[in-house]
Amino acid sequence: MKQLSREEASQIVTTAVVDELKIPESEVTNEAHLVNDLSADSLSVTAIVIGIEDGLEKALGEKLLIPDDDVKSLLTREEIVDYIVKRCAESA
Numbered sequence: 219m220k221q222l223s224r225e226e227a228s229q230i231v232t233t234a235v236v237d238e239l240k241i242p243e244s245e246v247t248n249e250a251h252l253v254n255d256l257s258a259d260s261l262s263v264t265a266i267v268i269g270i271e272d273g274l275e276k277a278l279g280e281k282l283l284i285p286d287d288d289v290k291s292l293l294t295r296e297e298i299v300d301y302i303v304k305r306c307a308e309s310a
Contacts, residue, residue, distance in 0.1 A: 219309035220278045227302040230277060231295050234269030238262055248296035263289065274302065
């Protein structure tokens with residue numbers, strides 16, 4: 219699997235969050251909690267994950283699915299980016 223830089227992963231996550239929640243990009247900080255700070259509900263989180271998976275497929279040229287059990291522990295952009303970078307490295 220192709221490696222993804224932290225910057226590329228961060229942009230994919232930010233785009234998915236902004237597109238789903240219709241908020242300014244500046245609100246999506248590394249520490250911003252999807253539910254507590256950005257007011258995402260469970261349906262929004264699911265849509266964000268799908269958006270991230272779609273963005274990753276475009277960037278990587280292959281699917282990288284995020285299992286539901288993993289989604290539960292990914293609460294901030296930083297956690298999601300760390301997860302993506304780690305998964306890409308493990309698949310390389």
